[in-house]
Amino acid sequence: MKQQIKKTLTSATLASTVLLASAGNGNPLLMKSNLPFGAPDFSKIQEENYLPALESGIEQERQEIKKIVENKAKPTFENTVLAYEKCGVLFDRVSSIFFCLTSADKTPGIAQTEKKVMPLLTQFENEVSFNQKLFERIKYVYDHEYNKLKGEDKKLLEEQYKSFVRAGALLSKEKKARMEAINNRISDLQQQWGTVLPDATNHAVVWVNDKSELKGLSEADIAQCKKDAEARGGQAPYCIVIVNTTQQPILASLENRELRKRVYEASIHRADGTNQYNTFPIVSEIAKLRAEKAEIMGYHTYAAYSLEKTMAKNTDNVYGFLKNLIKEYKPLADKETQDIESFARKTMGEDFKLEPYDRFYYSAKMKKELLNISDDDVKPYFNIDSVLVNGVFYAAHRVYGLSFKERKDIPTYHPDMKVFEVIDKDGKDIALFYVDYFRRPTKRGGAWMSEFAKQSGLRKQLPIIYNVCNVAKAPDGQPTLLTWDETTTMFHEFGHALHGILSNCKYNTLSGTDVARDFVEMPSQFNESFASIPEIFDHYARHYLTNQPMPEELKAKMLQSITFQPAYALGENLAATCLDLAWHNIAGKDVPTAEKAQEFESKVLKEIGLFDTQIPPRYSTSYFNHVWGGGYAAGYYSYLWTEVLACNIADYFKAHGALDPAVGQAFRDKVLSRGNTRNLMNMFTDFTGLKEPNAESLLKARGM
Known part of the structure; x- marks a missing residue:
């Protein structure tokens, strides 16, 4: 992910039968949109509307929770759990729009509003998380009704109860106060991170x-x-x-x-203190606070606390998984480096020493010589418009029966965006889908998916989903041509989008992509597999001038080149994953200071056998946004973990008909539509027949 924007509150704030606030001085965010699907009306929304609208959303939810707490009747599923699920419709709607802009179009005005908003949201999160009377009512229902409930009702109660417990609801008054202070400080630090890192990268x-x-x-x-x-x-x-x-x-x-x-x-030096930007003080303090938070909750480390709610469950399982991959990877990586350096020496001389900034250059030349192919050879066949319509959308049509109709009448927050109505095979509208593909200074790096509205049966809300990427837009009058990596990124992010679009759940809390981190990347990584299926590939990979498909010889070379020298991509991911775990698998007293952070990074990589100047981490500590600015702390391993799941699912599709609508429908019914309504491993097993993931598929898919 691509990284997704998650809601600020620990318990999702969801649909409400309470009427929306009045127009409130004409603020369009306080009025229900008249656009299709209730889409945000960006033609009316102004930057100054966000702060008062978010304040109104917080206050409305506060009053809704107060009504639950003050209910004199005995707590029940209906008057407590379901009532809480219905809270916060206004806040949910406004915050989803606002946090889209803080990542995708962070103008100075939005940045200033964010500085004012984040303390309010953190304060409210603490207020809700430590609302003892609300928790006592939910706990009463959990203790008395859990075994009587079924399906989504039972899962909703479980998620609500556990979210309060994990936030500290069972702690003493003194420990709750400290947890609240920690939450406030982490919020401040992450806001600093969100300002410093983009500035450093732009600089x-x-x-x-x-x-x-x-x-x-x-x-x-x-x-x-x-x-x-x-x-x-x-x-x-x-x-x-x-x-x-x-x-x-x-x-x-x-x-x-x-x-x-x-x-x-x-x-590599963008934010390490060798210039005016230094994120290490932020990193060190966040790591210490997370460790302290885990210790307060009774865990030895933050990783132990975080992994408890994932498929992997604990650090032993994660490290076992990673060490098996490292064992297979290391000899291949060493040989790959030797081969590239030997190739370079043929033209540069026997004394030439390969440096990390040389690797991509000579690897590309080597690939050109061995396979006679380069990015410039294939880019003319990857026109962004064709990749989207004739590739991404076509695959979804063949497999799931979906159709896409562009809606030029729906306003967007930036003129480069496009909006599509998603139509199911029975002709019914099921979602709205936005794309925002081109980079600009106001957009953070990377690619991601999120939503303006999640699917919810209770709320009678169809999903409004968006994808964001960072592709360089071609000059006016010229087509935007993509690399293969950019092409697969579009398929990847649309896999996340499908997880939201095809959701069919009763409760917003459980719908779409609200699943464990080490499951959420599976639909996206699996969707990448369609990019290279011959029928799909031939449908979109056409020359932008002639519309002719890519010649068979060039296509064969390109598909062969995908797994050319595969060790690098795996190695950079393994290194970043181990860095993330290392920072979160130590006690607070052992967290290095800002001055020792770089030394700590090198030490960690050496100990696990991944210190390699030729294959540095995909993200170094000082610019690891997933971990310090996003929601992947102690969770970056999930990209590799879910790649295994995705490869297993792709193998199933290949064996039973990669483009067979019946197989697609089964995957939709058993996985994509189910959100977090069932045990995730059971969902995986129900579809694939595998009792546990098979990691051999990953190495095979990577050509290793």
Whole structure:
């Protein structure tokens, strides 16, 4: 994920039968939208509307909870659990819109509002989490009705009860006060992170004075460098923008070694204190606070606390899974590096030492020589519009029977966006889907999916889903052409979207993508498999000028190239995963200071056998947004864990008919539509027949 934007409250705030607040000085966010599906009316919403609307949403939910707490009747599922599920409709609706913009279009006005909003939301989260009377009512229902309930009702009660317990509802008064203070401070720090890291990444652009330095780039890429320079103030005629990962894709093409070094170092040093940006103080304090939070809750480490609610369950299972992969990976990685360095020495001399900023360049040249293929050979066949309509949408039509109709009448928050109505095979409208694919300075890095509204039967709400990516938009009049990685990213994020679009649950709390972290990435990673299925591939991979499909010889080379030198991609992921676990699998007293953070990172990687200057972590500690700014603390392993699930499911599809609508319907019925209404491992088993995930599928799929 792509990373998703989660609601601030520990218990989701959901549909309500209470009437929405009145128009309130004409604030459009306080009025129910008249657009299809209740879509946000961005033609009317102004930046100054968000703060008062969020304040109104908080107050309305506060009053709804007060009514539950003051109910003199004995607590029941209906008057307590269901009533709480119905709370917060206004807050839920407004916050979903606002938090979309804080990630996808964070203008100075939105940034200022966020600074004011976050303390209010954290305070309210604490207020609800530690509302003893509300918890006592929910606990009474849990103690007296849990065994009598069935299906989604039983699961809803379980999720509500456990969310309060995990937030500290059973703690003493003194410990609750400390937990509240910790929550407030972590919120402050994450807000700082959300400001510092994007600023650091934007500041890390590499300015280029002469076009000759860009030798190796295509004319389209050079034009993009010029466009990026103009958009960032024009300190030089050209600039190279740094993306969120450690390695920069542009290094595969740049011939100028000194420029490659500058780009790589700008990436790895963007926020480590070697310039005016230093996130290590934030990292160290967040890690200490998380460790303390876990200790208060009775766990040895934050990882133990966090993993309890996942499929993996504990750190032993995660480390066991990772160490098996590392054992298989390490000899392949060493050989891969040796092969690239040997190849480079054929032209650079026997004394040439391969550096990390050289790897992508010589790997690409090696691939070109062995397979006679490069990104520039295939990009003309990956027009973003064709990938979306003839690839992503076509696959969903073939497998699930879905159709997509563009809705130009529905306003968006940015003119580059598109909106589509999603129509089921019976002709009924089932969702609204937005795409926001092009990068801009107001958008954070990466790609993700989230929603303006989740599906809910109780709420009678159809899902309103969006995907966000960071593709460089071509200059006016030219098509935007993608790399294969960007193409699969679109399929990936749409897999998340399908998880939301095809949800068919009664309760909003349980619907769509609200599942464990080490399950939520499975539908997205599985959906990537459709990108290379011949019928799908041939349908979208067409030359942007001639509309001719990719020639068979080129297609064979390209598909072969997907698994060319596969160790790097696995290694960078393993390294980042182990860093995340290391920071969260220690006691608070052992968390390193900001000054020792870089040393800690190196030590951790050496101990587990992943310290390799040639294959650095996909995200280093100082810019690991998933962990310090997002919801993946002690959970980044889930990308590899769910890749195994996805490979197992792809194997099932392949064996039973990859594009067979009956197989697609079974997957929809047993997995995609079910949200968090059942045990996740049971859902996986029901579809695949496997009692546990088979990791061999991952290595095979990666060509290892």
